Each structure stands twice: as C-alpha cells, then as structure tokens.
Amino acid sequence: IISLEAITKVYGRGEAAVRALDSVSVRVHAGDFVAVMGPSGSGKSTLMHILGCLDVPTTGSYRFGGEDVSRMSERELAHVRNRSIGFVFQQFHLLSSMTACRNVELPLLYRAARDRRAAALRALDRVGLSDRVNHRPNQLSGGQQQRVAIARALVTEPALILADEPTGNLDSTSSREVLGVLRSLNDAGHTVILITHDATVAAVARRVLTMSDGTLREAA
C-alpha cells in the first residue's frame, strides 16, 4: 500500500524554478492496476522516481507498506527497492557491457547463480527474447532493449511494478504481449503502476490518474 500526501518536487530556484510536482496526494492499494497519463513534461516520470524511492520530495510525506519512507536510511531504502519494486525506465538504463541475460539477472544477485540464470531466461522468454539472451544492448533493436528492461523488472516477481512508457518502442503485437504479462502478474496479486501517453494501454489498467503541470487528478 502506497500513500503520498501533498508531495511537491521543485527543481532549481528563483526565476528558473520548475515545480515538477505540485501537492500530489494519492493512495494505491495492494493489487491495484493504475495507469498515469498526461502531457509531455507534466511530471509523470518524476512521480515514478518518488514512488520508487529513487528520489526525495521537496515537501510532503510518503508511506510505503505502512512505513514513513523519509525516515528510512539509504540502506533500508535500497533494501525496499531491491526486494519489493521492479522498474522499467523510460530510457531503459541497461548496462551496455553485459548481455541481455546478465542485465536481467542483476536484481537477483543475492540468489545462487543457477537459479538466477534460470529465472532470467524465463523472464526473457515471457517477453519473446529467448533468441537474444547473449546479445548486448547495442546489438538489440530499440524495442528489444525495452523488452529486456521489462524482463529485468519482472524477474524478482516484485510486490510493486513501476513501468514508465513500457510500450513506447513496441509494435502492437509486442505491446499486447507485454501488457498481457503485466495483467497476469496483477491477477496474481502484484501491484502495477504504469505511465503511458497511449489511451489503449491505459485501458488495460483499472484506475486511470491524469497529470497536468505537476498536479494529479483521478479520472471520474
């Protein structure tokens, strides 16, 4: 369960200050499937970084799993992120020196090597990339890199999945596959929050929130 209360994020100061988030409050319950839509620059990725404990708000409070995130040490935050949250970033952030398989194994470094590789291969198979497991990112198409990022987000079967434009580089068939995987994870009880500018993608979710100039609204 997630509870954001009056979250504000300001970059810069004075004349150049940008109010990326403006008093955003929202509650997400375990098992929710939420889509966040809104124009370019409206604050969606900033919101996701705060939800994922990757960034700290300027003001406001964030409770994750009943605990006040702002009271956690960096070590505790890292623990929450690694064990409970899977990320799909808008620009993937894959490691260019590692193969697709090794990139997907990264969140599982605390597990035995054999189990780790098996889990990574299963995740890559779910996104249709079994024939690209030993390719490095620069040997993959844009959509293939995006799918490796998705496989990496799923491999620990995290309680919360945060996906930023996960189908932005995918054709309709790959998109449907990926959304099908997210749907089945949600049916199994995982919470999914996905950012999208595509209304047909948002339709897969059960709740749609809209951002506009840093403020959040819930659809009627």
Added chain:
Amino acid sequence: IISLEAITKVYGRGEAAVRALDSVSVRVHAGDFVAVMGPSGSGKSTLMHILGCLDVPTTGSYRFGGEDVSRMSERELAHVRNRSIGFVFQQFHLLSSMTACRNVELPLLYRAARDRRAAALRALDRVGLSDRVNHRPNQLSGGQQQRVAIARALVTEPALILADEPTGNLDSTSSREVLGVLRSLNDAGHTVILITHDATVAAVARRVLTMSDGTLREAA
C-alpha cells in the same frame, strides 16, 4: 533521390548470424513522405542507418543524389550527412553536458555564432520548448528530450529528414505538433522518411513501406 538495390546487412557469423536486412530495394524521390512500419526487430533502424550513411551494407548498392555512396570517402560521407540529412534517433543521442540550445546548434557549427543561436531558438520554439532552452538533457522529461532531438534534425533544414519513432515518447498534442512540423517541411520540398509502429502516425505520410524480418514491402 535515394536508390537502394538488394541491400543486405548481416551481423555476426555462422550460427549466431542475424540477417537484419535481406535484399532490400527501394527508391525514394525528392519531396516524398515515406513511413516505414514493422514489428520490433524487423530491421527499420538498421535501414535508417544505411539510408543516413551511418552504416555500410554487407552487400548491395546505395545511390544518394545520383552518386554511389560506397565509392565515397569518409570525408565525403560526413559532408553529405552534415549538409543534407537530419537525424532523429530512436534513443535521441543528445550530448548530456550541453544545454538543449547548444545540442540543437551542433549541426550548424560551420555558421556564425549569432545566426546559429537564432536558428536553434527558432527550431526549439517550433517543438514547443522555448522555456527549456538552457536545460540539459537530464533536466528534461523523456518527451522533451525527444523534441530537442527533433529540433536538432530540423535546424539545418536538410534535404532529407530521417526520423526513428519521433513520437514514441510524446502525448497526442505534442505528437500532432511534431507531425505538423514534418508535414510543413515536406510541403516545402524536404524529403521525409519516418519509422513508426503507430498507424495514426504513418497516416500522415504519403507512402507506407512495411518491414518484416529484414525484408521490405510496399503497401498496395
């Protein structure tokens, strides 16, 4: 005018060989507006790199403006690219240490500083980013970075514009703006080739080519 004849591009060798392009032949005339569609991994970005003289085919010939590209020296190729082609890459490739304005000025380094800055500001204004000219890429949203990449591609008003998924990170309003800019450039005589997995984006073009496993088909 572009003429590709039996272009093949193979990566790797033996068992691991990937036939990214398989005997692709196509002609594009000055002033054409072409969309290239196809599934993830079908070879679209590879085709664009060859069209843009950024990569060399394994076999086949490429004539650009009546000249055999494979006969050109690296210096001549660089000259063709800088003066005649504007690129929007699938992953933007902006320089992270420079502001949006400086990134857009890059293709104009052969011009006087004052004209360069004025042209860059006009290009950024056309994509709705006048209030972000001094931001660096990591201070911009995904869609804003994409629009900076688009502004950079337009700033020399090149004869040929090659755009790879230029609206992948854009909401419908920004998408429409960008496609409007490409449409007006085309009306002014510039040739536009754009890759997209979005049928509504392809609808803005006048010719639609489809790629599938490295082969190219023209729509009926």
